[in-house]
Amino acid sequence: MLRIGQAQFDAIRRHGEEAYPNECCGVLLGHMEEDGNTVIDAVSAENTRSDSAHNRYHIAPQELIRIQHQARRRGLDIVGFYHSHPDHPAEWSKTDLEEAHWIGCSYVITRVAGSAKGNVEVMARCRALETNSFLLAGTGEEDKRLKRQPIEVVTEVGAR
Amino acid sequence: MQIHIPTPLRTYAGKQPIVEVSASTVAEALTELTAKFPELRKHLYTEQGKLRSFVNVYLNDEDIRYIAHGGNAPVKESDTISIIPSIAGGAPNTATLSSADVLTPEEMARYSRHLILPEVGEQGQLKLKAARVLCIGAGGLGAPLTMYLAAAGVGTLGIVDFDVVEASNLQRQVIHGTSDIGRPKLDSAEDSLKAINPNVNIVKFPARLSSENALEIFKDFDIIADGTDNFPTRYLVNDACVLSGKPNAYASIFRFEGQASVFATEEGPCYRCLYPEPPPPGLVPSCAEGGVLGILPGLLGIIQATEVIKLILGAGEPLVGRLLLVDALAMRFRELKLHKNPDCPACGTHPTITKLIDYEQFCGLPSKSAAPAALVNGIPQMQPEELKRRKDAREDLFLLDVREPYEFAIAQMGGHLIPLNDLPKRIRELDPKQEIVVHCKVGGRSQMAAEFLSQNGFKKVHNLAGGILAWSEKVDQKVPKY
Numbered sequence: 001m002l003r004i005g006q007a008q009f010d011a012i013r014r015h016g017e018e019a020y021p022n023e024c025c026g027v028l029l030g031h032m033e034e035d036g037n038t039v040i041d042a043v044s045a046e047n048t049r050s051d052s053a054h055n056r057y058h059i060a061p062q063e064l065i066r067i068q069h070q071a072r073r074r075g076l077d078i079v080g081f082y083h084s085h086p087d088h089p090a091e092w093s094k095t096d097l098e099e100a101h102w103i104g105c106s107y108v109i110t111r112v113a114g115s116a117k118g119n120v121e122v123m124a125r126c127r128a129l130e131t132n133s134f135l136l137a138g139t140g141e142e143d144k145r146l147k148r149q150p151i152e153v154v155t156e157v158g159a160r
Numbered sequence: 161m162q163i164h165i166p167t168p169l170r171t172y173a174g175k176q177p178i179v180e181v182s183a184s185t186v187a188e189a190l191t192e193l194t195a196k197f198p199e200l201r202k203h204l205y206t207e208q209g210k211l212r213s214f215v216n217v218y219l220n221d222e223d224i225r226y227i228a229h230g231g232n233a234p235v236k237e238s239d240t241i242s243i244i245p246s247i248a249g250g251a252p253n254t255a256t257l258s259s260a261d262v263l264t265p266e267e268m269a270r271y272s273r274h275l276i277l278p279e280v281g282e283q284g285q286l287k288l289k290a291a292r293v294l295c296i297g298a299g300g301l302g303a304p305l306t307m308y309l310a311a312a313g314v315g316t317l318g319i320v321d322f323d324v325v326e327a328s329n330l331q332r333q334v335i336h337g338t339s340d341i342g343r344p345k346l347d348s349a350e351d352s353l354k355a356i357n358p359n360v361n362i363v364k365f366p367a368r369l370s371s372e373n374a375l376e377i378f379k380d381f382d383i384i385a386d387g388t389d390n391f392p393t394r395y396l397v398n399d400a401c402v403l404s405g406k407p408n409a410y411a412s413i414f415r416f417e418g419q420a421s422v423f424a425t426e427e428g429p430c431y432r433c434l435y436p437e438p439p440p441p442g443l444v445p446s447c448a449e450g451g452v453l454g455i456l457p458g459l460l461g462i463i464q465a466t467e468v469i470k471l472i473l474g475a476g477e478p479l480v481g482r483l484l485l486v487d488a489l490a491m492r493f494r495e496l497k498l499h500k501n502p503d504c505p506a507c508g509t510h511p512t513i514t515k516l517i518d519y520e521q522f523c524g525l526p527s528k529s530a531a532p533a534a535l536v537n538g539i540p541q542m543q544p545e546e547l548k549r550r551k552d553a554r555e556d557l558f559l560l561d562v563r564e565p566y567e568f569a570i571a572q573m574g575g576h577l578i579p580l581n582d583l584p585k586r587i588r589e590l591d592p593k594q595e596i597v598v599h600c601k602v603g604g605r606s607q608m609a610a611e612f613l614s615q616n617g618f619k620k621v622h623n624l625a626g627g628i629l630a631w632s633e634k635v636d637q638k639v640p641k642y
C-alpha cells in the first residue's frame with residue numbers, strides 16, 4: 001500500500017503536466033512501514049536527461065543528497081520516486097526496472113496525455129491521467145521486481 | 161566520520177541511516193563499513209570487487225569518480241560520505257518486457273471471453289496489449305476496424321485522418337454520431353474508442369499521409385491497416401509497408417463488393433504484385449460518385465480487423481497470398497490465389513522502388529498543388545463561376561447532364577439528362593455545332609462523356625469542373641448536395 005496525501009498526489013500529477021512533453025521526476029519523502037510506504041512530501045527534481053527527456057529521466061545524485069539532507073532534518077526518509085510517461089501508459093518499462101535500485105521504495109508513474117505524435121503541432125494542453133505505484137520488491141539486483149502497489153489517497157497525511 | 165546509508169540498504173546496516181566509522185581515506189571508510197556489515201558488500205560491489213555501476217559514492221557533495229585520488233581521497237572527521245543508488249528510468253520506445261506483461265483485474269474481467277479461448281488466453285491477450293496498430297482512415301473501413309480492435313484490447317491504436325464528419329458519412333461510419341457532424345473525424349473517433357475501452361492508447365495523426373511523412377509515422381507501429389479510399393494512397397501505403405517491413409491488412413469496397421488480403425509480409429505478395437499499375441483516373445469512381453451499400457464497409461472492416469488480430473496472435477491462417485472477394489448482394493465469398501511477383505518493383509528480388517514517390521503523378525492525377533487545370537485530355541474545364549457568368553449573359557450554351565435519373569431527382573441544375581451509358585445511343589439528340597457544357601456529380605463521368613463527344617465530331621465541348629457539387633458550393637447553395 002502506498003499512502004499519500006491529496007495535496008502531494010495532486011502535486012506530482014501537476015508536475016507531469018508542467019513537464020509535458022518531457023518526463024518529470026521527483027522524490028517521495030515519508031516513512032517506510034510494515035505494510036508499505038507513507039508519503040508525507042513530494043519534492044520535484046530536475047530531469048538531467050535533456051538529451052531524451054520525452055522518454056527518459058534521471059535525477060542527479062547531488063540533488064538527491066541535498067534532498068536527503070533536508071529530509072533528514074525534517075525526520076523524513078526517501079520512500080520512493082515519481083516520474084511521468086508522456087503519451088504512454090502508466091506502467092513500468094524495461095528501462096524503469098533496469099534502472100530501479102532502491103529496493104523497498106515505491107516507484108510512482110503518471111500517464112500524461114497530450115497531442116498526437118508525428119507530423120503535427122504539439123498542443124499546449126495536456127492532462128494527467130492514471131497514476132500507478134509499483135513497489136520494488138526482492139532482495140537485490142538478481143531478484144528485484146516491480147509489483148503493482150495500491151494507492152490510498154488521504155485528505156491529510158500526518159507526520160509521525 | 162559519518163556514512164549516510166540509503167533507505168534500501170539500511171536493512172543490511174543494522175537498520176541505521178548513519179554509520180560512524182574512523183578512517184583516513186574514502187576506501188578505508190567503505191572497507192570499515194563492509195567489515196562491520198558484511199551483508200552490504202554484495203549490494204555495493206561486483207564479484208570483482210569494483211563498485212557497482214549504479215552505486216554512486218559522494219564525499220560531501222562531490223562524486224568520488226571525479227575528485228583527485230578518487231576512492232583514495234583523504235577524509236576528515238567532519239566529512240560525510242553518502243551512498244546513493246542511481247535513480248533513472250523512462251518509457252519504453254519499443255514493445256518490451258513491461259507491466260504490459262500482466263493483466264489488471266479490470267482487464268481480466270473485460271477480456272474474459274478472450275481469456276477462455278485456448279487460441280487467445282492470457283498470453284494472447286498480452287500480445288494484443290503490446291501490439292501497436294496504425295489505421296489509415298477513420299471512415300467507412302476505419303470505423304468498424306478501430307472499434308473492434310479497441311474492444312479487443314489492442315494496446316496502441318494510431319489513426320491517420322484529416323477529414324471532418326459529414327452527414328453523408330453517418331450511413332456507414334458508425335464510429336461517428338449525428339452530434340459529431342462538423343467535428344474532425346479523429347476527435348469523434350477518439351471519443352467513441354475511449355468510451356469502448358479506456359485502456360487503449362489512441363495516437364492521432366490529423367494529417368494527410370504523404371511520401372514526406374509516411375515512413376516516419378509507420379516507424380512506431382507493428383501492423384498497418386489500410387482503410388483509405390483512393391489509389392494514390394493505396395500505393396503509398398503499400399510501398400511504405402514494404403520499405404518498413406510492416407504487414408498491411410488491406411480491404412477495399414465498391415458499391416456491393418469488397419476485397420480483403422494481407423500484403424507486404426516477407427513471404428507474401430504486396431499490392432503491386434496484384435495491381436502493378438493503377439487504373440486510369442476517373443475509371444473507378446469513389447464512394448461519393450459511385451455510391452456504396454452502408455453495411456459493406458462494416459463487413460469488410462471487420463474482416464480487416466480479424467486479419468490484424470490473427471497477425472498479432474499468430475493464430476489461424478491470415479489472408480497472405482489470398483485475395484478474398486466478397487459479393488454482398490449474392491452473399492458469396494470467393495478466393496483468388498495471389499503470388500509474390502519476383503519481378504515486383506516493390507517487393508521482388510531486385511526492387512526498383514527504394515523510396516516513396518509522387519503517387520498522384522503515378523496515378524495520373526493532376527498535382528493537387530497546381531492551379532485547376534484549364535485542359536484535361538484536351539477538354540477545356542469550365543469553373544462553375546464561369547458557367548454562371550455565361551448563363552447570366554444569356555450565351556447559347558447547352559448544358560448536358562450525364563448522371564442517373566435518380567440523381568436528377570435529388571438535385572439538378574436545368575441540364576438535359578442523358579445518363580452516361582446511354583450517351584452512345586442518344587448522341588443524335590445533340591448538335592455538334594452547338595457549344596456544350598457537360599456535367600455530372602463531381603466531374604469524373606462528365607469528363608469521360610466530354611472526351612467521347614470530342615472523339616465523335618463535337619468540337620465545342622467543356623467539362624464542368626467539380627460537377628453539380630461544385631456548382632452547389634460556389635454558385636447556388638440552394639441546389640441540394642448528396
